[in-house]
Amino acid sequence: MxxxxxxxxxxxxxxxxxxxxxxxxxxxxxxxxxxxxxxxxxxxxxxxxxxxxxxxxxxxxxxxxxxxxxxxxxxxxxxxxxxxxxxxxxxxxxxxxxxxxxxxxxxxxxxxxxxxxxxxxxxxxxxxxxxxxxxxxxxxxxxxxxxxxxxxxxxxxxxxxxxxxxxxxxxGAMGELGEDHTPETHLIPCLLRSLLEPDASFSIYGDDYPTPDGTCIRDYxxxxxxxxxxxxxxxxxxxxxxxxxxxGTETGSSVREVIDTTAVVTGLDIDPLVAPRRSGDPSRLVAGSELARERLGWRPGRSDLTTIIGDAWAWHRAHPRGYADKSMGR
Ligand SMILES: NC(=O)c1ccc[n+]([C@@H]2O[C@H](COP(=O)([O-])OP(=O)(O)OC[C@H]3O[C@@H](n4cnc5c(N)ncnc54)[C@H](O)[C@@H]3O)[C@@H](O)[C@H]2O)c1
Structure with missing residues (x-):
């Protein structure tokens, strides 16, 4: 087509x-x-x-x-x-x-x-x-x-x-294609960028939500x-x-779970700060995706946190300043 x-x-x-x-x-x-x-x-x-x-x-x-x-x-x-x-x-x-x-x-x-x-x-x-x-x-x-x-x-x-x-x-990312928004507000790229910038800190927005570890749950x-x-x-x-x-995957992951998996995937220690909640952040957003599976025969096969973070980390390490690094002869 x-x-x-x-x-x-x-x-x-x-x-x-x-x-x-x-x-x-x-x-x-x-x-x-x-x-x-x-x-x-x-x-x-x-x-x-x-x-x-x-x-x-x-x-x-x-x-x-x-x-x-x-x-x-x-x-x-x-x-x-x-x-x-x-x-x-x-x-x-x-x-x-x-x-x-x-x-x-x-x-x-x-x-x-x-x-x-x-x-x-x-x-x-x-x-x-x-x-x-x-x-x-x-x-x-x-x-x-x-x-x-x-x-x-x-x-x-x-x-x-x-x-x-x-x-x-x-x-996540696919080879040379990755996530580069300005400003970046999404958890995984913000976290990975903070690991690549000397002196950068990373904040969890709220750890007092009614979830098992107190941090927000999302469907990645x-x-x-x-x-x-x-x-x-x-x-x-x-x-x-x-x-x-x-x-979506029908599986929720908390901010703390994303951080813990990132520490394992990158081999780096992560010591996040805890900031107050941001307004308008619901505690939990997880998809029921049965209809997409039924209608499209869709099976999300790469959406475990280890694969997502591994792919995103490879892209961010190759592009620490996002696509702006394209000119640096990668
Ligand atoms: N990223 C997410 O997690 C997410 C979640 C839910 C829905 N979405 C939706 O998916 C779509 C893509 O998201 P993304 O993260 O790739 O965003 P993105 O900002 O990376 O891409 C949007 C693209 O649209 C172009 N664009 C915007 N306005 C335009 C216009 N008036 N005319 C021509 N081009 C225009 C931009 O230049 C950009 O290339 C968006 O519609 C977004 O709302 C994204």
Whole structure:
């Protein structure tokens, strides 16, 4: 299939573009490099450089015929979305609506969207399923939920097969492709970076949560497992309309467990500080992912903490300043 990957210069989009290409799909990338990296773009892929907010640019892109769109492009920092919700609505909702408008009538038959566990609110349930109530607690999650609604309508009116994949915590790396956000707010890259910087410290935000060791529990999913779910969704989903699937491991790991595994994998002593809780951090977010297994035949095979942290550590050691180190002759 000829596939357009929006956000293909970003973390998850770049890995998925690589996996799609390895599967024999013809991949083209759309990105404006607002948070992405030129070094992460699939070598040899046609690059459409511009923004989803530019409708003339988008019309030009869709003069080419695509069988499918995988839509990763978005802003995704929760704190930033709280500080500047309008910017998030504009980029994520208006940008996505413009993309759907540009797709209309072009023959795109499949559309896969990067949604998020952030669409769920606070919950006491051990596993969040697709049937759990949606009640985002920040503007970022609200933009994702709004886009799901837009996509449902578009899929129904355009007779498209659409899938919204709600990822839990993406992590890990694939060879030369790794996680490099600015600022970085995700636990594993923050921890690994702190180990590579002399004099850097690392803080646990809250150790008084109602969990066995007092630290927050999350569901960590290897980026290659996520990429493979996209390929399966692209190739396998056959129902017109929108399907929503969680992507997680159904296993929660606490911050302390991540730190302990990191110490083993890196062979380094880690002595974290304990800071107060951050507002809006639920104590536990773990996916019920049975539906993705059933509908896609998906089995996340790399999402144990040792593999995730080992792959991420290899990437961070090779790129201590992220993709900026590309120029240093690696
Ligand atoms: N990283 C996670 O743990 C996680 C979890 C749940 C959902 N998601 C979602 O997955 C997607 C990818 O996340 P990521 O971590 O790879 O993010 P990322 O910031 O690394 O990648 C996003 C890419 O989109 C591009 N982009 C943003 N706005 C654009 C616009 N208006 N026009 C063109 N390009 C634009 C950026 O330049 C970047 O290359 C996002 O939609 C994010 O919300 C991520």
């Amino acid at each position: 000829r596939v357009l990957v929006t956000g293909g210069a970003g973390y998850i989009g770049s890995v998925t573009a690589r996996v799609l290409s390895d599967r024999g799909h013809e991949v083209e990338i759309l990105d404006n490099f607002s948070t992405g990296h030129r070094e992460a773009v699939l070598p040899g892929a046609r690059l459409h450089e511009g923004s989803l907010l530019d409708d003339i640019f988008l019309a030009g892109v869709f003069e080419r015929a695509f069988d499918a769109v995988l839509h990763f492009a978005a802003f995704s920092l929760i704190g930033e979305s709280v500080a500047d919700p309008e910017r998030y609505y504009h980029n994520n909702v208006t940008g996505s609506a413009q993309l759907l408008k540009a797709v209309s009538g072009t023959g795109v038959a499949r559309f896969i969207f990067s949604s998020s566990a952030a669409v769920y609110g606070e919950s006491d349930t051990p596993h969040l399923t697709e049937a759990s109530p949606t009640a985002p607690v920040n503007p970022y999650g609200q933009t994702k939920l709004t886009m799901e609604g837009l996509l449902r309508t578009a899929a129904e009116t355009l007779d498209m097969r659409a899938v919204a994949l709600r990822y839990f915590n993406a992590c 999913i290897h980026v290659v497992d996520l990429a493979e779910a996209h390929v399966l969704a692209l190739e396998g989903v056959d129902r017109p309309g929108l399907e929503i699937l969680n992507l």
